[in-house]
Amino acid sequence: MKPSTSSSSSSSPCGSNTLLTILFQSRSEACSNDSILRDLVAREFNAFLWISLIAVTALLLRKLFDLLRLWAKAKPIPGPPCPSFYGHSNLLSRQNITEVLGDLHKKYGSVVKLWLGPTRLLVSIKDPILIKEMLLKAADKLPMTGRAFHLAFGRSSLFASSFDEVQKRRETLLTELNGKVRENKNVFPTKAVDCVLERINNVMGKDSVDSRVFSQHMAFTMLGATLFGDAFLAWSKVAVYEELLMMIAKDAGFWASYCVTPFWKPGFWKYQSVCTKLKCLTQDIVQQCCNVYSWETGNLGKEVACGGPSCSEVRIVDNLFFEELNGHFNVSEEPYGNLMGIMFHGCLSTASLINNIMMNLATHPQIQDKIYSEVTMAQKDAMKEDQISADKLVLLLATIYESARLVSAGSLLQRCSLKHDFSLKSGHTIPAGAGLVVPVELVMMDDSTLGGDASEFNPYRFLSKAGEGSDIFLRKSFSGAAQKFVNLGESSFTLNDPNKSTAFLPFGSGIRACVGQKFVTEGVAMLFASLLKQYEIKLHPEAQDTSKPNNFGLQLLSSSHIVFVQRNS
Numbered sequence: 261m262k263p264s265t266s267s268s269s270s271s272s273p274c275g276s277n278t279l280l281t282i283l284f285q286s287r288s289e290a291c292s293n294d295s296i297l298r299d300l301v302a303r304e305f306n307a308f309l310w311i312s313l314i315a316v317t318a319l320l321l322r323k324l325f326d327l328l329r330l331w332a333k334a335k336p337i338p339g340p341p342c343p344s345f346y347g348h349s350n351l352l353s354r355q356n357i358t359e360v361l362g363d364l365h366k367k368y369g370s371v372v373k374l375w376l377g378p379t380r381l382l383v384s385i386k387d388p389i390l391i392k393e394m395l396l397k398a399a400d401k402l403p404m405t406g407r408a409f410h411l412a413f414g415r416s417s418l419f420a421s422s423f424d425e426v427q428k429r430r431e432t433l434l435t436e437l438n439g440k441v442r443e444n445k446n447v448f449p450t451k452a453v454d455c456v457l458e459r460i461n462n463v464m465g466k467d468s469v470d471s472r473v474f475s476q477h478m479a480f481t482m483l484g485a486t487l488f489g490d491a492f493l494a495w496s497k498v499a500v501y502e503e504l505l506m507m508i509a510k511d512a513g514f515w516a517s518y519c520v521t522p523f524w525k526p527g528f529w530k531y532q533s534v535c536t537k538l539k540c541l542t543q544d545i546v547q548q549c550c551n552v553y554s555w556e557t558g559n560l561g562k563e564v565a566c567g568g569p570s571c572s573e574v575r576i577v578d579n580l581f582f583e584e585l586n587g588h589f590n591v592s593e594e595p596y597g598n599l600m601g602i603m604f605h606g607c608l609s610t611a612s613l614i615n616n617i618m619m620n621l622a623t624h625p626q627i628q629d630k631i632y633s634e635v636t637m638a639q640k641d642a643m644k645e646d647q648i649s650a651d652k653l654v655l656l657l658a659t660i661y662e663s664a665r666l667v668s669a670g671s672l673l674q675r676c677s678l679k680h681d682f683s684l685k686s687g688h689t690i691p692a693g694a695g696l697v698v699p700v701e702l703v704m705m706d707d708s709t710l711g712g713d714a715s716e717f718n719p720y721r722f723l724s725k726a727g728e729g730s731d732i733f734l735r736k737s738f739s740g741a742a743q744k745f746v747n748l749g750e751s752s753f754t755l756n757d758p759n760k761s762t763a764f765l766p767f768g769s770g771i772r773a774c775v776g777q778k779f780v781t782e783g784v785a786m787l788f789a790s791l792l793k794q795y796e797i798k799l800h801p802e803a804q805d806t807s808k809p810n811n812f813g814l815q816l817l818s819s820s821h822i823v824f825v826q827r828n829s
């Protein structure tokens with residue numbers, strides 16, 4: 261009994277002991293596992309902190325190194341001393357940038373640097389030879405340009421900052437556009453031209469029209485019909501589309517000027533909702549294009565897949581660029597980003613050009629008359645009513661070049677080289693990442709290059725007679741040249757290629773030059789040939805110039821009231 265008692269008495273505590281010990285042991289084991297785990301976590305966290313610290317330090321050192329490198333490389337470039345931590349940004353935001361750069365070039369020479377902050381270097385170049393060299397060597401655009409297009413239209417393979425991203429699309433688009441010009445067809449659809457003429461007919465009874473609004477509408481109609489086909493002309497939402505595009509044009513530069521996207525600003529979200537509406541409408545017009553296609557091929561009623569990229573496989577009748585612009589090189593691209601980008605850039609710059617041509621013709625009636633006789637003569641030579649050859653319209657083409665020269669699409673051409681430094685023949689080294697600008701107005705209106713009448717409208721500077729040199733900008737006086745040009749039929753003037761001149765930059769130059777130059781010049785020439793055949797453009801007697809200031813490099817149009825008068829009426 262005893263043993264059993266003892267065993268039971270001893271076993272009981274012993275049992276509880278054992279349990280306790282087991283419990284205790286397992287707890288202490290758990291504790292030690294816990295502490296090992298805690299230790300491990302603490303070590304890993306420490307390691308993570310160290311790695312982060314090293315990474316951040318390396319990054320900061322790299323930034324510091326880049327900064328010191330930028331400062332050292334920028335030092336030999338002449339320019340005014342930095343007034344404050346923010347450099348000259350205040351100066352540029354208060355004054356007209358072209359005037360500021362004009363004064364600086366007078367003082368410091370043809371290459372001038374400006375600091376816009378401790379890390380933001382801007383180099384302005386004014387000498388035409390150096391400009392040509394720079395525009396060939398600096399392949400990228402300033403990040404702000406790419407950001408403006410990206411924020412508004414999503415990612416696309418045109419108008420991005422990096423040359424690598426746009427190179428392929430640029431090449432194919434250029435081939436397609438210039439191919440169309442070579443085929444000698446009407447580059448702008450005939451129906452779009454008819455549409456514009458009909459509109460002129462409708463407004464003719466009215467007192468006058470605002471040249472700015474009217475040219476904007478003309479450009480919008482031409483570009484829209486070219487990109488989306490004739491369906492664009494009959495589209496019920498065309499007016500809303502135009503309005504949205506202009507709203508974006510007004511604000512794009514402002515929102516892109518933020519280095520960090522300002523998500524916290526309610527205005528930004530309003531802007532984004534306008535951009536989203538434009539995307540939806542683009543999808544809608546693409547749908548309309550597809551429907552027209554299916555109708556024209558007899559497939560009316562048959563579903564054509566139009567949701568996004570699949571539409572690019574459909575060949576749309578009368579639609580030049582659709583496939584080209586909508587085909588994807590990169591899956592992360594916005595489906596209609598390129599189409600919207602071209603509509604945006606093409607409409608703004610073409611509107612500016614058309615407006616300036618109208619104003620120049622209205623204020624120079626003798627030139628307008630000569631162009632009219634040029635068009636009627638070309639018309640006689642043409643085999644078909646609507647197929648005048650643009651080559652015969654030399655004075656009209658010269659007028660287009662001269663109008664482009666006098667109001668270039670932006671006051672600055674801008675570039676940068678994101679990855680590599682490069683040197684100019686002048687001996688200056690431009691560090692990677694520095695912003696490069698060309699004050700185009702100063703270059704194209706420089707009396708020393710243009711012979712005294714740089715700020716005057718003189719299309720004859722682009723023409724030469726047989727035996728004369730073909731350098732443009734050599735025809736000195738407008739009146740002398742105008743007299744020589746009395747009879748187009750008798751004297752054979754030839755048009756000089758303006759791109760041979762280093763000082764002709766309305767379409768940029770070099771590696772990122774405008775791919776639409778030939779196309780738009782020919783298209784606008786044919787548009788004006790049709791317009792001038794039927795109408796005379798006159799300035800309204802009480803016309804006033806309502807020029808607006810520059811908005812982030814976008815030249816807003818000056819406007820005046822003009823009247824269209826039917827010829828022979």
Ligand code: HEM
Nearest residue numbers: 419606609610613669766767768769772773774775776780
């Ligand atoms: C009068 C009308 C136009 C003017 C004055 C104009 C002017 C310009 C200018 C100044 C540039 C920048 C060039 C540079 O940095 O060297 C440019 C770029 C460009 N233009 Fe135009 N443009 C016009 C119409 C068009 C049209 C109708 C198209 C297409 C159909 C077009 C397509 C482009 C493209 C794709 C670029 C970007 C090139 C790049 O970033 O690599 N342009 N344009």
